[in-house]
Amino acid sequence: MLKLISKPAVKLVERYLPDPYIFVLLLTLIAAVAAIAVERQTPLAVLRMWGDGFWGLLTFSMQMLLVLVTGFMLASSPPVKRILQKIAGTAKSPGGAIILVTLVSLAASWINWGFGLVVGALFAKELARLIKVDYRLLVASAYSGFVVWHGGLAGSVPLTIATEGHFSADQIGVIGTGSTIFAFFNLAIVICLFIAVPLVNRMMLPDEKDSVYVDPKLLDDEPEPVGRITRPAEKLENSMPLALLVGVPGLLFLLDHFLLRGGSLNLNVVNFMFLFLAIVLHRTPRNLLTSLNEAIKGGAGIVIQFPFYAGIMAIMVQSGLAQSMSEWLVSFATANSLxxxxxxxxxxxxxxxxSGGGQWAVQAPVMLPAAEALGADIARVAMAVAWGDAWTNLLQPFWALPVLAIAGLKAKDIMGFCLIQLLITGIIISVGLVWF
Structure with missing residues (x-):
């Protein structure tokens, strides 16, 4: 049944879903018109909100670009590639490949969302080299695992409210991860998704006549062998001691951060870890630079689109549109249905x-008073916002950009399969939030 349903969904999305750049342009216009029509903002005010907020995600944009680049360099290093090849070798059939890549992506995303995005995409490419399987579904399966990230160890909403002095601490206090990430209802949702998402992806596997395959040679990114070294500069470029003299201190810094100072895992730490592991594992600066040149090719979408999303966020937040949407939806809620x-x-x-953290900043002032007024479970309401943020990433191509860049596909190639997952995971998460 899922195979029959996914076939028209894939064709529908392939036909009508525009490139993510067109998608963000349309969202910009929709947000601007809605702010004028619903919030009674003047066109000039909306224009200023958009322009002033356009560069508000520059730091985050660079972090995301580094997630792509450093993650690619790490995963393309010889030791990591051998590990991925060994795991990929356990899949003996197309169906097995789909299930395996989904499980790997789910596990990696639960640990850290940036890690999950990169590892899932690179593992999909490794499987495609070994097994003849629909490449679109393979990459979509890698991306679908991302749905669990906000219920995992790096979830920005639960980690925010578990931090002393967070912006709503005076209202709700500090809520530990035992009531959010490690609460029974949240773990039950995660477990159900670990079972359902791989099975749904497997059931959507198209027949051979409907499948789209990729030539494994097109996925080959092996570096060219180094020729005879004659210049002193080339000796430095191919110097393993030079790489280790910089790479090892970077890893020592991480040990100090985690073991001696009790530091946490955030996006900057993940990028730092990816980079210095890649420096050590590539062994020479030349090998690292070769991998970098390959990785950077896919970063164009991040560079050009993230500023537009910053502008959209500014319109949504400053105009009051996001708050109005949230207030309307919770206006008819009860303690159980909130x-x-x-x-x-x-x-x-x-x-x-x-943006998980940005979205919580927008919705917390609406959701928390509603939860208090209705006597609802505040921790569960906070996790509901977290899961909602993660859920529609299956439809929103913003987070798929790094995956698509690594895989060499377009959003329309995978979003038809993700649409089916959107419907099924939405039911599972909803039931878990209300009944578990």
Whole structure:
């Protein structure tokens, strides 16, 4: 049945889903018109919100570009490639490859979202080299594992409210991860998704006549062998001691950060770890630079599109549109149904504000008073917002850009399969938030 349903969904998306750049332009216009029509903002005010906020994600844009680049360099290093090849070799059939890549992506995304995005995409490429399987579904399966990230160890909402002095601490206090990430209802949702998402992907595997394959030679990114070294500069470029003299201190810094100072895992630390592991594992600066040149090719979408999303976020937040949407959706909620409506509202807002931390800043002032007034479980409502943010990433191409860049595909190639996952995971998460 899923195979029959996914076939028209894939064709529909392939036909009508535009390039992510067109998608972000349309979202910009929709947000601007809605701010004028609904919030009674003047065109000049909206224009200023958009322009002033356009560069608000520069730091985050660079972090995301580094997630792509450093993750690619790490995963393309000889030791990591051998590990990926060994794991990929355990898949003996197309169906097995789909299940395996989904499980790897789910596990990696639960640990850290940036790690999951990169590892899933690179593992999909490794499987495609070994097994003849529909490449679109393989990459879509790698991306679908991303749906669990906000219920995992790096979830920005649960980690924010577990931090002393967070912006709503005076209102709700500090809520530990035992009530959010490690709560029964959240772990139950994660476990159900670990079972359902791989099975759904497997059931969507097209027949051979409908499948789209990729030539394994096109996925070959082996560096050219180094020729005879004659110049002193070339000796430095191919010097293993030079790489180790810089790379090892970087790893020592990480040990100090985690073991002696009790530091946490955030995006900057992940990028630092990826980079210095890649420096050590590539063994020479030349090998690292070769991998860098390959990795950077896919970063164009991040560079050009993220500023537009920053502008959209500024319109949504400053005009009051995001708050109005959230207030309307929770206006008819009860104590038991508030987590569900919080989840739905977060999923809608996420299409325009695709940032977990930024979205919580927008929705917390609405959701927390509503939860207190209705006597709802505040921790569960917070996790509902977190899951809503993660859920519609299956439809929003913002987070798929690094995956698509690594895999060499377009959003329309994978979003038809992700649309089916959107419907099924939405049901599972909703039930978990209300009934578990």
């Amino acid at each position: 987590p569900f409506w919080s989840f739905i509202s977060a999923g809608i807002v996420n299409l325009f504000v695709p």
